[in-house]
Amino acid sequence: MTDSRPPRASDPLVQPDGKVTTLDARGEIDGLRRSLRALPDIEPDPELWERIQEQAAARPKGMGQRLPLAVAASLLLAVTAGILGANLLQGPPADSAAIRALKERSMKLEPFTRNIHADPVTAAFQYRIADVDSQLAGVTDGRLSQAETQRLWGRRVALMESLAEVRRARAALQAAVY
Amino acid sequence: MAGLSSTLLTSETARGLKRGDPAAQAEAYRVLAPPLMGMAQRILGDRGLAEEVVQDTFVSMIERAGSLRSAEAAVGWVRQTAVNHCLMRLRSPWQQRRIAGPMREAADPSQEAPRDENLRDLERALARLAPETRMVIWLHDVEGYTHREIGRLFGRTESFSKSQLARGYGKLTGKETVTGGEDDGFATTASVGPACAT
Secondary structure, eight states: OOOOSOOOTTOEEEOTTSOEEEHHHHHHHHHHHHHHHHSOOOOOOTTHHHHHHHHHHHSOSOHHHHHHHHHHHHHHHHHHHTOHHHHHHHOSOOOOHHHHHHHHHHHHHGGGGSSOOOOHHHHHHHHHHHHHHHHHHHHHTTOSOHHHHHHHHHHHHHHHHHHHHHHHHHHHHHHHHO | OOOSTTOOOOHHHHHHHHHTOHHHHHHHHHHHHHHHHHHHHHHHOOHHHHHHHHHHHHHHHHHHGGGOSOGGGHHHHHHHHHHHHHHHHHHOHHHHHHHHSOOOOOSSTTTSSOSSHHHHHHHHHHHTSOHHHHHHHIIIIISOOOHHHHHHHTTSOHHHHHHHHHHHHHHHHTOTTOBOOSSSSOBOBOOOOOOOOO
């Protein structure tokens, strides 16, 4: 006989793994989720926008200004190769051999760039590597050309090699001192 | 209201961003900076670090908005960039001392802390979680990331995200027996314990 009354919060439900669930516990988590979404935004320091503008103006004219040209160049290349339609419809093309090689090099360097003694020098390298990573995020939705992708991976590898070199130099210095 | 997922730029502002229009950049900052700051501060637990994230994100936006495929992608791009900057700081041994400590009290409670007592409790409880756990909870439940996306972000599996989420809610509710479930990491078990007021 089926119990047709609506479920109560305290009703136990048996999970496939044998654990018991109650609606009130579930409801509590749902309530927490709603509360998380209800947390207010936080206003940054009133002067932050000014600092951002100053920093952006002070940085060398770099990728932001060069990119339209790079995009135009890669578009021209894509049209020439007759792959523009396929690229736009299917997302990013497969990695070139050069990009694959850079990725492999990057993976090999990873162990040498972890657990490094923290200081401003290594932190600066880590920031730069993370900055490159944030730009590489554009690869997944097809925003970056192969040329730009290769340039970024090359930059990442160069930074990691520098960081690994810092680590090696420190180890050598310590060995010499002690 | 927290979260960038429900924040929109007008199409005029988004198009202006792509063109590098300073007025559009200022407008995008006005609209996006507070939710971005909310996300970063709750993930990192440090106002100074959160402002650094906002600053780095918007400097990148000013430099690179022209390369966006579409104006509509601007908010998603800003959010992803900010998330990457948060993650970078979580991973940096140099920053871990700042992040690991308890979340600083707001300098001016009337301006920053939620007026609702329950929300204040939630802020405090959130601040006591491990930074990675906070980040998983925020990305999943406020920003709407999937477990797969979070796992990929951390260079881990989908299960990592689910277990972090379950562990986090277990601590927030005081129910350590919260276990992983099928779709969102929960098959909430019936233990009792002190709940974070909601």
